[in-house]
Amino acid sequence: MDVTKVPLDAEEMIKGLKRWVECESPTYDKPSVDRMAALAADDMKALGFSVEIIPGPDGLGDCVRATFPHPRQGEPGVLISGHIDTVHPLGTLEKLPFRRDGDLCWGPGICDMKGGNYIAMSAVKALAEMGVETPLPVTILLTSDEEIGTPGCRAMIEAEAAKNKYVLVPEPAWARNTVVTGRYAIARYHLTALGRPSHAGAALKAGQSAVKMMARKLIEIEDMTDDDCTFSVSVMHGGQWVNCVPTIARAECLSMAKRQEDLDRGTGKILAFNRQEADGTGFVVEKSVVRPVWEASAGTMELYERARRLGNELGFDLAHASEGGGSDGNFTGAMGLPTLDGLGVVGRDVHTLNEHIEVSSLASRGKLIAGLLAELGA
Known part of the structure; x- marks a missing residue:
């Protein structure tokens, strides 16, 4: 198959993607994510997919599982794994509206990762329009909690x-x-952080501020960052009344390491901060969700070589690397399955009010995905 002939047109694709971007879907807003799931499901149904809406984790949005008709349906095939939740709160469209200037286009979640999901489903349909039957059946799974570490959907992704x-x-x-x-x-x-209460005006010294404790611990924790393991503290909440010495302050910490042993070493260091005194004050550290390290297997590198060859046919030479931002590819790669990630659109400044894509990459990266689907298993 000549991958350059795959019928994908960036100008048409950006029109469809606009609807997805303007359907805001922050992780913690279930009704919004449900609307995004329904929109994606409807679009995939219109393209010929068989679609199932799957209830999401407790309190979170729905997920979508779509399969394209195939004579070998039910046999092991290709899973396209994506997420429909974003980090952008409702109302971000007012500050970051969908807009285009030449080859650049902005919008919340347009790069991470509504653009990638959109080109993946478009690639499947484009092959069908060419009369090209993929050697293996194709399933698309869109989940709803990737931006918070996939605490609820991990088992679903791994099972699929x-x-x-x-x-x-x-x-x-x-x-x-x-x-x-x-x-x-x-x-x-x-x-x-657990402090001791007192009146902030009449008896300040009698209390112990949880906010002050958190501020000091934050600096200590972030200062543990080195070349092998990083620590970043955010999402802080503390106190309720300014005239009361705050007794509780909460925060979250993200730690990242290139190797599992480095992350495990970091875990030991941060858990050492866990300490409670007899009077009830102290500092509590609880481990939350994790993503295992994913190191390239022979199967993953074989996928990369295929992609690089297809990229050359499309006029660009693909490089590859291990990357710091987590994804659900961590799980499938750690399972030993040949996994190729970062196949989505080209863009910059994800998770910011300047998130944007290169419109032309909708077609070029879509053709790359189509080329892989057309030959995997052949």
Whole structure:
């Protein structure tokens, strides 16, 4: 198959993607994520997919599982794994509206990763329009909690991946003409400072401020960052009344390491902060969700070589690397399944009010995915 002939047009694709971007879907807003799930499901049904809406984890949005008709349906095939939740709160469209200037287009979640999901489903349909039947059946799984570490959907992703031979992840490309063949290990921690109450005006010294304690611990924790393991504290809450010495302050910490042993070493260091005194004051550290390190297997590198050859046919030479931002590819890669990540659109500044993509990459990266689907298993 001539991959350059795959009928994908960036100008048409950006029109469809606009609807997805303007359907805001922050992780913690279930009704919004449910609307995004329904929109994606309807679009995939219109393209010929068989679609199932799967209830999401407790309190979170729905997920979508879609399969394209295939004579070998039910046999191990190719799983395309993506997520429909974003980090952008409702109302971000007012500050970051969908807008275009030449080859650049902005919008919340357009790069991470609505653009990638959109081109993946478009690639499947484009092959069908060409009369090209993929050697293996294709399943698309869109989940709803990736941006908070996939605490509820991990088991679903791993179960679906285990039914397949290959996994493609259309997360955004980390740089132009790149794909991802590994990801760092990641852990999250809940931090709680426990103080002692008093009146902040009449008896300040009688109390112990949980906010002050958290501020000091934050600096100590972040200062543990080195080249092998990082620590970043955020999402802080503390106190309720300014005239009361705060007794509780909470925060979250994200830790990332290139190797599992480095993350484990970091876990030991942060857990050493866990300490409670007899009077009830103290500092509590609780380990939360984790992503295992994913190191490229022979199967992953074989996928990369295929992608690189297809990229050359499309006019660009793909590089690869292990990347720091986590994804659900961590799970499938750690399972030993051939996994290729970072197959999505080219863009920059994800998770910011400047998140944008290169419109032309909708077609070029879509053709890359189509080329992989057309030959995997052949």
